[in-house]
Amino acid sequence: MSHLKYLTGYPTETLQQVQQIVAEGRLGEVLLKRYPQIHDVRTDNALYQYTQNIKSEYMGKTQPLSRVGYDSKIKVIQHALGQHHYISRVQGAKLKTVNEIKIASVFRTAPEAFLKMIVVHELAHFKEKEHNKAFYQLCRHMEPNYHQYEFDLRLYLTQLDLFGGIY
Template identity: 60%
Template sequence: MTDLKYLIGYPDPITAQVHQLIDNNKLGETLLKRYPAAHTIRTDKALYAYTVDIKNASLKQSQPLSKVIYDDKIKDLHHALGLHTFISRVQGSKHKAKNEIRVASLFKNVPLEFLRMIVVHELAHLKEKDHNKSFYKLCEHMEPSYHRFEFDLRLYLTHIDLFGRLY
């Protein structure tokens, strides 16, 4: 049986269905049926604009973003798909703070729903630092289909490991 490292913690009936899709060589077909095409947000500038639009619609009172970029250095997808960093420093009598979001470059060529899930996840960290109930509730507020997109993204990452990219 195939190791489903992106689906650890999911119930056995779910992982059994995924194993069946893999064994029948239907995982890619299933994903392409749900998500037929990749998005067109390819540049850091476009990613910044996309992220700020979501932030302005859902988190009006949150801190501003100083940078949003695709990052080639995010390689270990099992541990991180994107990163939110908060940099705080004091220069003289002034306190400077910056919020940055870095998204793994893999997400340049995925369906918009997967990119949105990652962006929503990282934006939620502006308000909630930990992955707790409030954090996921905020994610669902910004994207009602957050959990479905997250699960399907995990399926896609499994597909990449086993068969390569679809998009």
């Protein structure tokens, strides 16, 4: 099961079920059935607006986003789906804060549920730095299906890694 690297930490029974689907060559079919369409958030500006809408609905009182965009330099293989940066700098007598989110460009053509899961994850880091109980509660508050989308995203990454794209 070494080729299920995106699913480490899941129960053996779950891994065996995924292994069977992969062996039967049905992983892409299963994903297409659950997520038949990709999102239309293609540009950095559209991604900024998409992220801003989620942020304003669930995290209105947090500091504003400076930048949101797709980044082709983020390597999913190194377990990074997106990145968040929170930087404070002193400029003269003022403290300037930059809140930035970068999403791996591989998700430019993925189902909307996966994009939302990543955006929610990165937004949650602005309130909770660590992956703790409060962090995941915030993720579930913004997206009740967060854990299912995360699991399915890991299946999608396995599909990309083993067989290539399905869209």
